[in-house]
Amino acid sequence: MLMGNAYFLPSPAAPNECVTFDESKCIGCNICVDVCRCDVMLPNPQCGKPPIVTYPDECWFCGACVSDCPIEGANRLNHPINQRITWKRKATGEIFRVKYCYMK
Amino acid sequence: MEYRKYIADKLPMKWPYPIAYDKETRENCDVLIIGGGLAGAFAAITAAKRGARVVVLDKGAIVRSGAAGVGIDHWGGVHTAPGSKYAPDEVIRAPSRDNYAPGHTKYIAIKEAYDALLELEEYGLKIRDEDDEFLGAPFRDDETKLMFAYDYESKHTIRIPGGEQIKVVLYNQMKRLGIKMYDRVHTTSLLTKDAARGARVVGATGVNIRTGEFYVMSAKTTILSTGCPLRLWEFATELVGSNAHHDDPNCAGDGNVLAWRAGAQLMMMDKSHSSSGGRRYPAYMTANADNTWRPCTIVDADGKEIPWQNRDGVICETFDDRNKLASGQKMMASGGQRSPYELRTPTIIYDLKERIESGEYKLPFYADMTQMPDDERRVLFGVMLGNEGKTRVPVLETLQNAGFDPEQDMLQANVLPPQYMGTDEPWWDVKSPGIGGHNIRDTAFIGYGGLVVDWNMRCSLEGLYAAGNQVAGVTGAPSAAATGRYAARNAVEYAKTAEQFPVSEAQVAYEKQRVLSFVNRDKGYGWKEVQLGLCRIMQDYCGDYRSKEVMEMGLWWLNSIRENELANTVASNPHDLGKVLDVDTRLAIGEIMLHQSLSREFSSKSMGVVRLDFPKDGDDCGYYQTLNLKGDEIEVGKLPFNYWLENGDYNEAYEKNCCL
Numbered sequence: 001m002l003m004g005n006a007y008f009l010p011s012p013a014a015p016n017e018c019v020t021f022d023e024s025k026c027i028g029c030n031i032c033v034d035v036c037r038c039d040v041m042l043p044n045p046q047c048g049k050p051p052i053v054t055y056p057d058e059c060w061f062c063g064a065c066v067s068d069c070p071i072e073g074a075n076r077l078n079h080p081i082n083q084r085i086t087w088k089r090k091a092t093g094e095i096f097r098v099k100y101c102y103m104k
Numbered sequence: 105m106e107y108r109k110y111i112a113d114k115l116p117m118k119w120p121y122p123i124a125y126d127k128e129t130r131e132n133c134d135v136l137i138i139g140g141g142l143a144g145a146f147a148a149i150t151a152a153k154r155g156a157r158v159v160v161l162d163k164g165a166i167v168r169s170g171a172a173g174v175g176i177d178h179w180g181g182v183h184t185a186p187g188s189k190y191a192p193d194e195v196i197r198a199p200s201r202d203n204y205a206p207g208h209t210k211y212i213a214i215k216e217a218y219d220a221l222l223e224l225e226e227y228g229l230k231i232r233d234e235d236d237e238f239l240g241a242p243f244r245d246d247e248t249k250l251m252f253a254y255d256y257e258s259k260h261t262i263r264i265p266g267g268e269q270i271k272v273v274l275y276n277q278m279k280r281l282g283i284k285m286y287d288r289v290h291t292t293s294l295l296t297k298d299a300a301r302g303a304r305v306v307g308a309t310g311v312n313i314r315t316g317e318f319y320v321m322s323a324k325t326t327i328l329s330t331g332c333p334l335r336l337w338e339f340a341t342e343l344v345g346s347n348a349h350h351d352d353p354n355c356a357g358d359g360n361v362l363a364w365r366a367g368a369q370l371m372m373m374d375k376s377h378s379s380s381g382g383r384r385y386p387a388y389m390t391a392n393a394d395n396t397w398r399p400c401t402i403v404d405a406d407g408k409e410i411p412w413q414n415r416d417g418v419i420c421e422t423f424d425d426r427n428k429l430a431s432g433q434k435m436m437a438s439g440g441q442r443s444p445y446e447l448r449t450p451t452i453i454y455d456l457k458e459r460i461e462s463g464e465y466k467l468p469f470y471a472d473m474t475q476m477p478d479d480e481r482r483v484l485f486g487v488m489l490g491n492e493g494k495t496r497v498p499v500l501e502t503l504q505n506a507g508f509d510p511e512q513d514m515l516q517a518n519v520l521p522p523q524y525m526g527t528d529e530p531w532w533d534v535k536s537p538g539i540g541g542h543n544i545r546d547t548a549f550i551g552y553g554g555l556v557v558d559w560n561m562r563c564s565l566e567g568l569y570a571a572g573n574q575v576a577g578v579t580g581a582p583s584a585a586a587t588g589r590y591a592a593r594n595a596v597e598y599a600k601t602a603e604q605f606p607v608s609e610a611q612v613a614y615e616k617q618r619v620l621s622f623v624n625r626d627k628g629y630g631w632k633e634v635q636l637g638l639c640r641i642m643q644d645y646c647g648d649y650r651s652k653e654v655m656e657m658g659l660w661w662l663n664s665i666r667e668n669e670l671a672n673t674v675a676s677n678p679h680d681l682g683k684v685l686d687v688d689t690r691l692a693i694g695e696i697m698l699h700q701s702l703s704r705e706f707s708s709k710s711m712g713v714v715r716l717d718f719p720k721d722g723d724d725c726g727y728y729q730t731l732n733l734k735g736d737e738i739e740v741g742k743l744p745f746n747y748w749l750e751n752g753d754y755n756e757a758y759e760k761n762c763c764l
Contacts, residue, residue: 010107014342037164037173038353039288039313039679043120055679057341058353063497064168067268079502085389087503087513090407090474096513098506 015080018059019066021050025074032065032075041065050075106627108676119677124317125620131284133159134599135592136308136323138291139330139359141170142581143572145274146220146588147327147595152281154596159321160283161310163290163682164354167275171331171352171573172581175268177396177492178253179231180261180437181217181582186248188218189258190435196754198435199444203710203723204372205551205577208559208748208757212590215758217582220589221262227277230266241479242424251483254398254449256427258435263483267491288314290682291358293615294326294366294568299608301733302367304566306605309615313682316623318616324602325595328563328570329588332552333357333693337379337545337642339635351548356686357693359574363555364696369564369732371576371743372553373693374701378537378648378712379546389499390471390517394439396492399426400484401476402452403514405466409475410456415448423477426450452525460522467522470514485510537712543647545712551577553700556730559748559761560598561591564732567602569595576728593763622684628674631683637665638691646698651716655698662695696731703740704729 018040019032028048033041038058041051066077084098135151137144140162152158162169182188183195192214196207225231232249233239243263244251251263264270278285295307305326310319334351364370393400401423402410412420414430428450429436437447441454459465473481489500508515524536540546554576555563562569571591572584645658670688675681706722707715727742750757 034287035165035168037169039682045117045120058683059341060352060494061498062168062174062494063501064174066497066501067174068168076505077497077502079498083389085518086516087508088470088516089513090472091512096507098502 013055013057015056015059015078017053017078018056018061018080019053019075020078021075022073023050025071026050027071027074029070031068031070035064035068037062037064109627112676121314121678123678124312124315125623127315127317128320129317130320130322131159132322132604133157133284134324135159135595136321136326137161138308138326138328138362139170139572140164140166140285141329141331141572141584142172142270142274143584143588143591144170144327144329145271145278146223146585147329147571147592148278148283149223149274149281150589150592151327151596152278152283154593156596156599158281158283159323160278160285161289161291161308161319161321162285162287163313163358165287166271166278166285168271169354170271170584172493172584173271174493175491175496176264176270176581177267177488177490177495178261178263179217179221179582180580181214182221182260182262183214184216184218185250185259185262187245187259190260193755195435198437199446201438201443201447202551202577204375204553204728205579206728206745206748207754209557209561209575209578209583209587211754211758212561212762213578213580213583213586215762216586216589220582220585221264223589224270224273224585227273229264229270229273231262231264233265238479238483241483243427243479243483251487253488254395254427255429255436256424257429260435260437263487264491265487268496286310286312286319288312289319290685291330291362292619292685293611294362295320295322295607295611296366296565297605297608299611301365301735302565304605305366305568307607308362309612309619311619311678311681311685313678316620316678316681318619320607320612322604322607323567324599324604325567325569327588327591327595328359328363328555328568328574329572329584329591330357330359330574331355332547332554332573333360333690334546334548335635335639336376336547336690336694336697337543337639337647338540339632339639354686356689357574358689359570360554360696361689361692363563363565363568363570364692364733366565366568367733368568369556369730369741370554370696370700371556371728371730372700373696373731374646374698374704374713374729375550375553375711376545376547376697377550379540379544379548380536389503390515392492392495396488396495397471397484398439399423399450399480401472402517403470403472405468405470407470407472407514408465409472410465410469411453412450413453414450415445417454419453420450423480456525457522460525468519469517471517472514473510474512474514481510543643545642545647551579554578556743557591559750559757560594561587562594562598567598590762594761597763619681619685622673622675622681623678625672625674628672629669631673631675631680631687634665634669634673634684635687635690637669638662638687638694641665642694642697646694646701648712649714649716650701652702654716655702659695659698662691662698666691699738699740700729700731703731 134156137160140160252259289310291310297303307322334355436449439449555570569591571587730741
């Protein structure tokens with residue numbers, strides 16, 4: 001199906017989305033919002049919903065939002081593409097990397 | 105029309121926090137602490153335990169703020185533990201990589217680093233291998249269950265198996281002691297008696313960067329414990345291929361500028377060095393080779409192991425040799441070919457550059473944990489990466505989630521030009537000066553300049569104390585903790601008999617107007633453009649090569665930006681306001697740096713600065729450069745290297761002033 005996006009929006013900040021949420025797990029407790037040293041997220045105006053990642057370009061990628069999240073797997077730090085690196089399986093020589101990790 | 109303004113006008117979404125620009129909160133306390141990181145948290149706890157009424161302000165969230173906010177994997181400089189091989193008085197005389205770091209604060213850190221660690225244990229931090237996970241490992245003392253790192257023989261650095269929780273543990277202790285804590289309050293000025301510059305400090309003002317509420321603090325004593333200024337020469341997060349300059353965005357140099365404007369004395373403010381230009385963060389994926397990843401095995405693209413050598417060129421035959429002293433060596437503390445010979449650790453072979461260029465070793469290199477001893481692999485890809493700040497989630501968990509297995513996978517290192525291999529760190533050298541390019545400089549990871557403090561850790565103004573990173577020459581977590589404790593003991597002692605003076609309402613009103621002017625504007629520059637403009641001035645006029653004419657031009661530029669663009673910068677909400685205030689602070693730091701650099705009429709090899717008009721190296725000058733504001737004039741001065749060495753005896757001065 002053709003999505004045909006045509007939003008009246010500025011270009012996305014880079015890195016785009018430093019932390020991503022699994023909406024089915026996040027309870028909107030905003031603990032991640034409150035432990036963030038940079039106030040990168042703002043509480044969702046809709047109660048119980050995941051925070052809005054408003055200032056992703058100010059993120060220090062410390063990971064406190066993930067460390068202190070009370071729900072396992074509700075959020076994830078999205079390692080920026082320009083900081084990803086490969087690894088090699090010694091026995092086979094196969095190359096791996098951290099791939100696309102946006103949550104559904 | 106600027107698009108953000110257009111969107112803001114069209115959208116019904118409101119700022120999620122209650123806006124309170126017209127609200128004011130006032131507090132009264134014995135000890136006001138500005139910056140709730142490691143130094144501030146230790147200071148707060150120490151002062152509260154001694155009965156003081158304590159208030160802490162932090163522009164971040166105290167539970168996770170500061171350089172150690174998300175953890176720390178090792179605690180160095182431990183020389184007073186049972187079995188420590190070298191007494192503080194011996195260590196203080198060891199050669200240093202930093203010839204511009206005053207000895208007294210270093211001595212305080214050496215004396216109290218271990219005590220601070222035990223204090224953390226008392227509050228619930230796991231500092232020992234209690235569950236015998238590493239029983240029999242060469243880095244473990246089976247009696248105390250302490251696990252040492254890097255130098256397994258002289259044992260002055262302790263791995264912290266619970267280090268990730270360090271700030272959480274301190275925060276909980278602060279709560280238990282009833283310490284009043286304000287998160288998201290950005291301190292904007294120090295208040296002085298009768299609003300006079302150079303007079304006694306009587307409090308501070310701040311603004312909440314979520315609500316815009318204004319704070320007026322009245323205090324008998326104030327302890328500055330913010331971070332040192334970072335991101336001055338480079339800021340953007342988007343810049344460099346494998347990352348941009350990525351220091352803690354909150355570190356603008358607040359404490360230094362607050363003190364400067366109040367008239368306090370600073371020193372060595374031009375101390376900076378050629379930078380890694382931002383490859384430091386991904387460094388934490390594959391490197392930080394001088395500590396967290398040390399002494400990992402490195403192989404080349406074909407799996408050929410890169411040999412290690414000790415300071416004398418003797419090849420390390422076994423893995424254990426990488427953690428052992430050279431023949432006749434007493435202690436080792438820092439890696440890399442540029443560290444003092446006496447303290448130099450084994451590193452990767454010194455001629456690696458030539459051997460890469462000749463084709464003997466092929467890029468890229470890999471960290472190969474598969475062939476490391478089992479306990480070494482587990483302690484690295486577990487205790488160390490799991491507790492060091494910015495590695496637990498960004499590195500360890502990210503890799504684990506993506507399927508990385510340290511028992512069978514090798515993690516690739518950055519591909520860097522061969523000349524950066526092993527110059528400053530054991531292997532690929534992401535902190536190596538020069539990678540960032542010319543004129544990209546840095547204050548991180550070295551003993552930066554900063555506030556002048558006496559043996560009481562008092563600044564040159566009455567009622568003002570300082571601890572941690574923004575004190576001249578203080579760097580690292582154990583030093584932050586030690587100086588925080590020590591400064592607080594002295595501040596409390598002073599507060600016992602000190603009179604409390606009222607704040608000047610005129611000074612408060614002036615400051616409130618200054619701060620809120622940025623949100624009372626309809627349009628103007630955004631903070632980022634001004635910050636990036638400032639970075640360019642620092643690159644061009646305060647770079648690797650300087651002269652009077654160049655630096656005076658830099659000062660002209662900074663002043664012009666302050667009067668024009670900064671004076672027309674708009675903040676669209678309290679969060680934005682905090683960022684504008686950071687830029688204002690960094691701009692002031694730039695001015696202070698240029699003034700300090702102008703006062704130094706010689707080149708400095710240790711700082712990597714060439715004065716084209718004074719090419720002779722003066723690192724052996726024997727004094728520190730100082731500067732402060734007297735009225736509206738800048739006063740520069742000198743303090744001899746032995747200024748704090750009372751009778752040549754550090755211990756005597758320590759005992760006299762430590763308040764224990």
